[in-house]
Amino acid sequence: MQRDRVIQTAHVVANRRLCRDHYRLTFRLPMFPPARAGQFVHLSPERRLDDSPMESHDRWVSELDQPMLRRAFSIAGLRCTNTGVEVDVIYRVVGTATRWMESLRAGDPVSLLGPMGNSFPVSDRKPVAWLVAGGVGLPPMLWLAAALQETAKRVVAFCGAQTHDLLALTLDPTAQPDGSAKTATPSAKEFTKCGADVVISTDDGSLGFRGYVGSAMAAYHQANPVAADDLVVYTCGPEPMIRFVAEYCVARRIECYVCVERNMACGTGMCQSCVVPVRDTADSTGWSYRLCCTDGPIFEARNILWETPD
Amino acid sequence: MLPAMGGAPLETTTVDLSVDLAGLRLANPVMTASGTSGFGPEHAEYMDLRKLGAFVTKAVSPEARKGNPPERIVETRGGMLNAIGLANVGLERFVAEKIPFLQSAGIPVIVNVVGHSVEDYQTVCRRLDSIDCVAGLELNVSCPNVADGLEFGTDPQRLSKFVTAIRRDVHRAKLIVKLSPNVTDITETARAAIDGGADALSVINTLYGMAINVDTWKPILANRTGGLSGPAIKPVALYMVHRVYTKVAADLGVPIIGMGGITDWRDAVEFLLAGATAVAVGTALFVDPQAPIHICEGIAAYLNRRGLQSVRELIGKLK
Ligand SMILES: Cc1cc2nc3c(=O)[nH]c(=O)nc-3n(C[C@H](O)[C@H](O)[C@H](O)COP(=O)(O)OP(=O)(O)OC[C@H]3O[C@@H](n4cnc5c(N)ncnc54)[C@H](O)[C@@H]3O)c2cc1C
Ligand SMILES: Cc1cc2nc3c(=O)[nH]c(=O)nc-3n(C[C@H](O)[C@H](O)[C@H](O)COP(=O)(O)O)c2cc1C
Ligand code: FES
Numbered sequence A: 001m002q003r004d005r006v007i008q009t010a011h012v013v014a015n016r017r018l019c020r021d022h023y024r025l026t027f028r029l030p031m032f033p034p035a036r037a038g039q040f041v042h043l044s045p046e047r048r049l050d051d052s053p054m055e056s057h058d059r060w061v062s063e064l065d066q067p068m069l070r071r072a073f074s075i076a077g078l079r080c081t082n083t084g085v086e087v088d089v090i091y092r093v094v095g096t097a098t099r100w101m102e103s104l105r106a107g108d109p110v111s112l113l114g115p116m117g118n119s120f121p122v123s124d125r126k127p128v129a130w131l132v133a134g135g136v137g138l139p140p141m142l143w144l145a146a147a148l149q150e151t152a153k154r155v156v157a158f159c160g161a162q163t164h165d166l167l168a169l170t171l172d173p174t175a176q177p178d179g180s181a182k183t184a185t186p187s188a189k190e191f192t193k194c195g196a197d198v199v200i201s202t203d204d205g206s207l208g209f210r211g212y213v214g215s216a217m218a219a220y221h222q223a224n225p226v227a228a229d230d231l232v233v234y235t236c237g238p239e240p241m242i243r244f245v246a247e248y249c250v251a252r253r254i255e256c257y258v259c260v261e262r263n264m265a266c267g268t269g270m271c272q273s274c275v276v277p278v279r280d281t282a283d284s285t286g287w288s289y290r291l292c293c294t295d296g297p298i299f300e301a302r303n304i305l306w307e308t309p310d
Numbered sequence B: 001m002l003p004a005m006g007g008a009p010l011e012t013t014t015v016d017l018s019v020d021l022a023g024l025r026l027a028n029p030v031m032t033a034s035g036t037s038g039f040g041p042e043h044a045e046y047m048d049l050r051k052l053g054a055f056v057t058k059a060v061s062p063e064a065r066k067g068n069p070p071e072r073i074v075e076t077r078g079g080m081l082n083a084i085g086l087a088n089v090g091l092e093r094f095v096a097e098k099i100p101f102l103q104s105a106g107i108p109v110i111v112n113v114v115g116h117s118v119e120d121y122q123t124v125c126r127r128l129d130s131i132d133c134v135a136g137l138e139l140n141v142s143c144p145n146v147a148d149g150l151e152f153g154t155d156p157q158r159l160s161k162f163v164t165a166i167r168r169d170v171h172r173a174k175l176i177v178k179l180s181p182n183v184t185d186i187t188e189t190a191r192a193a194i195d196g197g198a199d200a201l202s203v204i205n206t207l208y209g210m211a212i213n214v215d216t217w218k219p220i221l222a223n224r225t226g227g228l229s230g231p232a233i234k235p236v237a238l239y240m241v242h243r244v245y246t247k248v249a250a251d252l253g254v255p256i257i258g259m260g261g262i263t264d265w266r267d268a269v270e271f272l273l274a275g276a277t278a279v280a281v282g283t284a285l286f287v288d289p290q291a292p293i294h295i296c297e298g299i300a301a302y303l304n305r306r307g308l309q310s311v312r313e314l315i316g317k318l319k
Helices: A096-102 A135-151 A213-223 A239-251 B091-105 B118-129 B156-167 B186-195 B231-252 B265-274 B291-306
Strands: A006-019 A022-029 A040-045 A071-074 A077-081 A084-092 A109-116 A128-134 A154-161 A197-202 A231-236 A255-259 A275-279 A287-291 A298-300 B019-021 B024-026 B030-032 B073-076 B079-082 B109-113 B134-140 B174-179 B200-203 B207-209 B226-229 B256-259 B278-281
Touching (some): A006 A084, A077 A135, A084 A135, A128 A135, A154 A213, A213 A239, B030 B291, B073 B226, B079 B231, B091 B109, B186 B231, B226 B231, B231 B265, B256 B265, B265 B278, B265 B291
Parallel strands (some): B109 B134, B200 B256
Antiparallel strands (some): A006 A109, A040 A071, A040 A109, B207 B226
């Protein structure tokens, strides 16, 4: 069965710098299949594979500074407009693909495949939701915060970065708390407009809580106890960080969903490159691999094995 | 957006794209490369598989294999390294769960086979030779034999004996040997495979490679090393197809499936001119799962422009 998601040419609407190394890239598409928070788009430079005998010999690698494979980017926002659909992604410039993305200007075409992967489960059962984002784990949380707005949950977003100018948020200087992480405040516009409060942390203490965002969450939890049954935690970011949050939640029987990142070649389940080890009682060894691209990228914390068994 | 995906076979105007692969008729010369389009259903979500000349599966071994830990791939300049580790569900689940879909696909199916011993290969080949929709068995010989740690495909004498042993169990399906490029002289292993009874040769598998993270001083792939594929290897692959064709295969009438870095019709035409009867597309599918359709259409348009009637007029015509 062919899916409704297809490869499309998306056009850049804006590519705006948010802070050091972080940009928000907005695309326009004539149509986009229904999508939910947690899903990603798979991007690459637009390559014309049509039949033009006059084209350069080796179009795929003619631009050596462009990536060959697609890259996954969490959808950070999605809006229907009267000319189609606008999709936001937020990226940090770290390598080949993100350097290429930094060079994109309004009107430029890119090749976009999506929406891909599963999404964050959202249920009405839990009155409190915490979103814990480290570094470029922020983008899916922005869209999740917007989605949670409709559920009447009390939402707190924990946002961590290495240092203050790597926080891709619009900060309100009047609403900055003291750094104890004991209270959440309406300190970042992106979350405040969805009715969510924010706790900010930086590894170097240059803004908000000094330390990792997982520790900020733990400090907040201690000051603001909430029954495990009332709480759901969503997290995305570097592996050590999401692992800390996941293990913290599993130890306390708090429901927790993790957005996992892997190098992906295809994003479509064809290459088996993006495996995540998970508990699996149906397998004689007690575990098996799942694909980050089609079974994920969202996994339930208690199922993930953080060390691959031998 | 890509053209609408209709259900009809490829419309290719007046030219004849069909080729004869050791007695197996392919509607067109473009197939998938093993390991790059799963077992069919994954790829069928993005492309009408009936537009392929043949579908080649991921490797199948007697027992299920989980494969290597992540990271399993990394992009390198103009290509990528992979160390998937031949992850697959194993022979019996393959037959039960994957064959029904492949049967319904209505195109020739070639199953890629791996193992750690001659018996492993025999087990898989014997079983699959009895299943009608399996048109071909492609032996992945870039795999170490547990008995001595050496790859089946790198020593000509061992390879010849190995293929002879499997040939005895394969009566109906075409027996294809997929040659490793990691050898001193690929014409020797090509000749050995044909001596052993190969009906066709796949040229080439991936080249050994690695990538190192300079921050951590560790290899990027958990397996430390991997196989290089994609546009970066195309000149090497083309040269090897040319060598195998001119030195061995043309005289013996053994067809070659050429692969390595093919991304567009022009690449495919180069492989055909170098001596390939068919071509396989691997890494390019990751960027565009419909690449085989574009390649076929491109070949047809090229033949039209050149006033040629059939794609067979290109095979081995390098001047
Ligand atoms: C589901 C999912 C969602 C994602 N969402 C986002 C998102 O919202 N925003 C975002 O910014 N990213 C996101 N990513 C990551 C994204 O897909 C890219 O991997 C990332 O942006 C880096 O791509 P790149 O090509 O710029 O870097 P690459 O060139 O691929 O490099 C990545 C890192 O590896 C190192 N590296 C790569 N190759 C080598 C080598 N040969 N030797 C040494 N070091 C090397 C680089 O230095 C760099 O630090 C997501 C990934 C997944 C799987
Ligand atoms: C992710 C990946 C998995 C592969 N798995 C297999 C495999 O299971 N068996 C095999 O014979 N070749 C395998 N190959 C090799 C390809 O079939 C092909 O020979 C090689 O990639 C060169 O073609 P390409 O450059 O078009 O990818 C794999 C290649 C890739 C990239
Ligand atoms: S990226 Fe290919 S299977 Fe997930």
